Amino acid sequence: MALPSSFPVSPPLIFERKDLQKLLEVLNAQGYRVIGPTVRDGAVIYDEVQSDHEFPVGWTDSQSAGTYRLEKSDSKALFAYTASPQSWKRFLHPPALTLWEAHRSNGTFQITAEDASPRYAFVGVRACELQAIAIQDKVFLYSEFMDPHYKARRENTFIVAVNCGRAGGTCFCVSMNTGPKASSGFDLALTEILEDERHYFVVEIGSEAGAEIMRELPHRPAGEGEIEAAERILAQTAASMGRELKTDDLKELLYRSYESPRWDDVARRCLTCGNCTLVCPTCFCTTVEDVTDLTGEQAQRVRKWDSCFTMDFSYIHGGSVRYSTKSRYRQWLTHKLATWIDQFGTSGCVGCGRCITWCPVGIDITEEVQAVRAGGGKTSKKGAKHENV
Amino acid sequence: MVENLLTEKLTAADPMLPGLFRIHRILKESYDTFTVELVSLEGYQTFPFEAGQFNMLYVYGVGEIPVSISGDPLHPETLVHTTRVVGTVTRAMRELKIGDVIGVRGPFGSAWPVQAAKGNDLVFVAGGIGLAPLRPALYQILAQRDRYGKIVLLYGCRSPEDILFRKELEKWRARFDLEIYVTVDYANTRWHGNVGVVTKLIPKAPFDPLNTIAMVCGPEVMMRFTAIELQKRGVNPDNIYISMERNMKCAVGFCGHCQFGPTFICKNGPVYPYSQMQNWLTMWEI
Numbered sequence: 001m002a003l004p005s006s007f008p009v010s011p012p013l014i015f016e017r018k019d020l021q022k023l024l025e026v027l028n029a030q031g032y033r034v035i036g037p038t039v040r041d042g043a044v045i046y047d048e049v050q051s052d053h054e055f056p057v058g059w060t061d062s063q064s065a066g067t068y069r070l071e072k073s074d075s076k077a078l079f080a081y082t083a084s085p086q087s088w089k090r091f092l093h094p095p096a097l098t099l100w101e102a103h104r105s106n107g108t109f110q111i112t113a114e115d116a117s118p119r120y121a122f123v124g125v126r127a128c129e130l131q132a133i134a135i136q137d138k139v140f141l142y143s144e145f146m147d148p149h150y151k152a153r154r155e156n157t158f159i160v161a162v163n164c165g166r167a168g169g170t171c172f173c174v175s176m177n178t179g180p181k182a183s184s185g186f187d188l189a190l191t192e193i194l195e196d197e198r199h200y201f202v203v204e205i206g207s208e209a210g211a212e213i214m215r216e217l218p219h220r221p222a223g224e225g226e227i228e229a230a231e232r233i234l235a236q237t238a239a240s241m242g243r244e245l246k247t248d249d250l251k252e253l254l255y256r257s258y259e260s261p262r263w264d265d266v267a268r269r270c271l272t273c274g275n276c277t278l279v280c281p282t283c284f285c286t287t288v289e290d291v292t293d294l295t296g297e298q299a300q301r302v303r304k305w306d307s308c309f310t311m312d313f314s315y316i317h318g319g320s321v322r323y324s325t326k327s328r329y330r331q332w333l334t335h336k337l338a339t340w341i342d343q344f345g346t347s348g349c350v351g352c353g354r355c356i357t358w359c360p361v362g363i364d365i366t367e368e369v370q371a372v373r374a375g376g377g378k379t380s381k382k383g384a385k386h387e388n389v
Numbered sequence: 390m391v392e393n394l395l396t397e398k399l400t401a402a403d404p405m406l407p408g409l410f411r412i413h414r415i416l417k418e419s420y421d422t423f424t425v426e427l428v429s430l431e432g433y434q435t436f437p438f439e440a441g442q443f444n445m446l447y448v449y450g451v452g453e454i455p456v457s458i459s460g461d462p463l464h465p466e467t468l469v470h471t472t473r474v475v476g477t478v479t480r481a482m483r484e485l486k487i488g489d490v491i492g493v494r495g496p497f498g499s500a501w502p503v504q505a506a507k508g509n510d511l512v513f514v515a516g517g518i519g520l521a522p523l524r525p526a527l528y529q530i531l532a533q534r535d536r537y538g539k540i541v542l543l544y545g546c547r548s549p550e551d552i553l554f555r556k557e558l559e560k561w562r563a564r565f566d567l568e569i570y571v572t573v574d575y576a577n578t579r580w581h582g583n584v585g586v587v588t589k590l591i592p593k594a595p596f597d598p599l600n601t602i603a604m605v606c607g608p609e610v611m612m613r614f615t616a617i618e619l620q621k622r623g624v625n626p627d628n629i630y631i632s633m634e635r636n637m638k639c640a641v642g643f644c645g646h647c648q649f650g651p652t653f654i655c656k657n658g659p660v661y662p663y664s665q666m667q668n669w670l671t672m673w674e675i
Contacts, residue, residue, distance in 0.1 A: 099405045102449060108430070108490040109449050113406050144656050145404045145641035258672055285645030288638050292450040299450040303405075306644070313646060316636050317475040327674030335648065342651035 010205045012222040012230070015190070017199035019218050020052045020078070023160070024123070026216045032121035032158055035091060037084060042070055044081045046088065049123070056081055063169040063242070063353065066362030076199055079124060079192045082168030083352045087281035088129055091120055092153045093136060095305045099149070099288070102299040109299070115149050121158040125186065127179030128171075128350040130161055132281030134185050138344045139284050158209060161186035165233050169242035170353030172366060176245065178350045180237040182206075188213065191230040202230040243353060245366040246373065253373060254338035258330065262371045267326035269361050274307030276355035276363075277332065282348050285313070308332050333368060404641045407447045407492030408433075412485055413467055418553050422518060423483060424459065427468040430490060435465040439500035440525035441632060441660045445640050446470065447492030451481040455637040455655070457522035458496060462529050468493065471521040471553065497640040499660045501526040502630060506602040510538040512594060512624075514615045516587055516607020517546050520553045522632055522659075523606050527561075534566055541568045541594045545587025545611070548573050549580050568595055587611065591618040598623035605663070606632040613670050616663045629663035650675055 015023075027034050028050075036049040039056045049055065055078040062069045063082060073080070100113040125133075133154075140150035161182035164171075173179030182189040187210035190201040202222050205211050277283040287306035292299045306313060309328050314321035322328045340348030349365070356364045410427035417423050429436065438444075438458050447453040454476070460469025472479050485491065503526050511530060515523050530537055542561070546552055552571065562569045570590045572583035583590065587607070601624050605612050612631045619629055633654045635647035640655045647654040650669040652661075669675050 100407075102492075104449060107488070108409070108411075111407060111409070111492065113403060140643065143642050145643070147405075147643055148403045258675075284643065286638070286643065287646070288453070288644075290447075290450065290452045296450060301405075301453075306646075308645065308648075314636055316634060321635065322674045324674060331648070331675075339648070339651035343653070 010211070012227055013203040013205070013214065013219040014222045014226055015201045015203045015214075015217060015219045017076075017078075017192075017201070020055075020201075022217055023213070024049065024052060026213055027121040027123075027158065030213070031119055033118045034121045034123060035088075036123035037079070037081065039070065043068065044070070044084045045086050046084060046090075046122075046124070052078070055079075055124075060166070061168065063357045064362075065170065065356050065364045066359055068357050075194065077165065077192060077194055079162045079190075080165060082164065082166065082171060083126065083128070083354050083357070085279055085354065085358060087279070087352075087354070088122055088125060088133060089136065089281050089284075091122070092133065092157065093140070093150055093284060097149060097303045099301045099303050102301075104297050104299070115152060117149070117152040117156065119156040119158075120153065121160065123160040123162075125159050125161045125182075126164055126352070127161065127182040128173045128176070128352040129281055130159070130182050130185040131176075131178040131350045132352070133159075135282045135344065135346055135348060135350070136284055138346065143344075158213070159186045159188075159206075161189040161206075163189060163191040163230070163234055164237045165192055167237050167240045167242055168353060168357075170356040170364075171241050171351065172243040172245050172353060173351040174238050174241050175243070175247060175366075176347065176349055176351030181234045186210070191233060193226070193229050193233065195229060200226070202226055243351075243356065243364070243366045245349075245351065245369055247347070250369070251338040251341050254334045257372050257375065258334070260372050260375050262368065262375055263326040263330045265371070266329050266363060266368055267324065269363055270309075270325050270329050271361060272309040272325050272328055273360060274309040275358045275360060276365075277307040277309060278305060279354040279358045280336075281352060281354070282336075282350065283307075287312075308335070333365060336365075337369065404494065405639065407445070407453075407494045409490055410468060410493045412487050412489050412491065415485075415487060418471060419551055422471065422473045422551075422553060424469060424471040425482070425485075425491075426460070427470070427491065427493065428466075429468075436468040436496075437465050438462060438468075438496035438525075440503055440529050441501040441522055442496040442498045443522070443640075443659065444468070444470065444493050444495030444497065445637070446478070446482070447494075448478050448481045448485070449490070449492070452478045453492070453494075453638075454478045455497075455640060457632075457659075459521040459524045460528075462525050463532055464528075471518070471524075473518045494640060497655055499658055501604050501632075501660055502602060503529050506530075507533075507536045508538070509628075510596040510601040511540045512591075512596050512601055512603040512619070513540075513542040513544075514587060514591070514603060514605040514607070514619075515542070515544045516611040517551065518553065519605075519607035519611075519632070520544055523604060524554065524557075526604060531561075531567070538600065539568070539596050540566065541570070541596050543570050543572075543587055543590040543594060545572045545574070545590075545607070547575070549576050549582075570594065586614075588614045588618045591615065591622060601628060603629045605629060609633075609670065612663075616667065626664035626667060627662055630660055631663050631666060632659045633661060633666070634659065 140147040164180035186206040336348040409430040414426040459471040638644040
């Protein structure tokens with residue numbers, strides 16, 4: 001379990017690449033279903049892994065607005081890829097989840113809810129993704145209500161973070177202050193190092209559960225040179241971000257900019273496909289579907305990911321509240337970067353860049369914010385002022 | 390305490406899990422509006438709630454919708470909901486019979502400021518079905534009538550046939566300590582009352598604007614213009630309360646559908662001080 005804790009930071013350890021398979025075996029032996037990165041259908045995705053051969057050895061990626069390409073190199077690096085099209089959200093907050101089932105008999109019905117949640121170990125969680133998980137914790141665990149489905153998955157999850165050895169073309173975690181180094185919310189955090197024919201990980205322990213796992217694995221204290229090597233790599237990653245997003249005054253700027261002409265501009269490009277919300281590791285919106293079997297004796301309520309880009313999302317009797325593309329893009333971006341802060345005390349953006357990479361027309365959130373900023377929060381029509389609620 | 394058990398069970402354990410209720414009584418309010426009275430099938434004697442709150446009602450196999458509670462908070466032995474037939478779920482609900490079972494989650498959301506309003510004049514402004522979420526506050530206030538100043542109810546609907554709770558309104562109208570004014574958008578010659586929008590009733594309504602709490606529920610545009618008229622009379626926007634409506638799927642802030650500016654109407658609302666909402670209400674497609 002890697003809920004935020006104040007576990008004392010232990011000195012970094014060294015863990016050899018050749019022992020990675022042992023880590024997977026130890027996690028398996030402790031009853032975890034290990035989920036890690038693997039190459040499938042031309043992308044690095046997160047799925048169940050049994051062996052370290054399944055990791056994306058030598059694979060890296062090139063990402064830009066609307067583009068994602070895997071590239072093979074001779075490197076033996078396991079974690080040289082950057083943000084995957086998937087995020088860990090699909091395991092903690094599944095795309096489809098049966099909330100309960102109802103059975104009808106004798107003029108009434110009974111409702112039963114069962115949720116057998118697996119015990120996951122995530123291997124390869126990036127710093128920005130740790131922050132995304134912390135953000136969804138705020139939504140599902142620390143708001144007025146608590147989601148027992150999320151809680152069951154989250155509490156049982158073991159997290160092996162992997163610090164980023166390179167930045168992707170659409171990354172901007174430095175702007176959002178979420179990376180590239182994992183600072184909290186993990187059980188173990190690794191930095192992968194390949195130098196002088198050596199291949200090893202600098203390991204930080206983030207929890208008692210993490211310490212317990214390390215006790216079962218070969219390790220030794222890290223030397224000064226090794227710690228410096230890890231720091232050098234992370235500094236280099238931080239210095240090579242593909243994107244930048246200026247966050248000063250951002251919330252206030254967006255509150256002032258509901259009538260910005262930029263929303264008309266982006267609406268001419270946006271397809272309202274909802275890709276950005278699906279790849280976003282913090283977007284949490286859902287809908288529910290009520291289904292019955294053919295006899296009508298069994299009914300189910302299924303919760304599914306939804307997107308604020310659909311017309312149906314804001315539908316009330318009489319029509320959709322947000323019927324224009326402009327209002328839906330504005331809702332998404334303004335929620336992510338402004339109203340989210342008032343709702344949950346944190347930005348809803350972690351700077352992973354997925355929404356930029358996976359937008360089929362290459363709309364870039366950093367570019368849109370820059371353009372709104374250039375407008376200075378000017379209004380296109382009437383100059384309404386908006387206060388926080 | 391028995392009263393707290395239900396809320397705890399529904400909200401603390403799994404807020405997405407409905408409790409089962411049996412339909413105890415059905416009242417036809419108008420050609421398209423009806424009231425259901427429900428009792429718990431799970432042994433709860435009462436269903437405590439605050440005036441202005443809502444429940445999620447589930448019709449087996451059809452779906453779930455938010456409906457405000459229209460009953461008396463001082464008599465929570467039955468759970469009372471009044472709804473207009475507007476969609477799939479309400480249409481299916483209308484077909485249900487006494488003894489049928491429906492699912493209930495709640496109560497959710499914020500309440501009318503019934504306690505805080507003590508010592509003030511009260512103006513209720515309702516549009517159409519908007520009278521239903523205000524009725525619990527009226528019950529509660531009339532039960533302690535001496536704690537409040539003047540009470541005025543201004544009620545507007547489409548036609549005389551749309552007037553809700555007609556018998557109750559007539560009974561209340563007979564009281565000397567409550568003023569009721571009704572207006573309709575259109576009527577035939579048998580109607581001798583007011584014709585026109587409800588905001589037209591505000592300038593002449595008997596209340597002290599500097600010492601008034603207003604509770605307003607109806608279509609968004611009606612609430613906006615009501616608030617403007619009330620402010621013209623001198624009512625402070627902080628003392629005007631409105632009840633907002635948006636698409637709700639979960640009622641607990643998980644699904645995102647009811648977002649309005651920086652709030653989720655299901656948990657931060659539906660009742661808000663108008664002063665918090667007034668700027669947002671002037672914008673389209675929030």
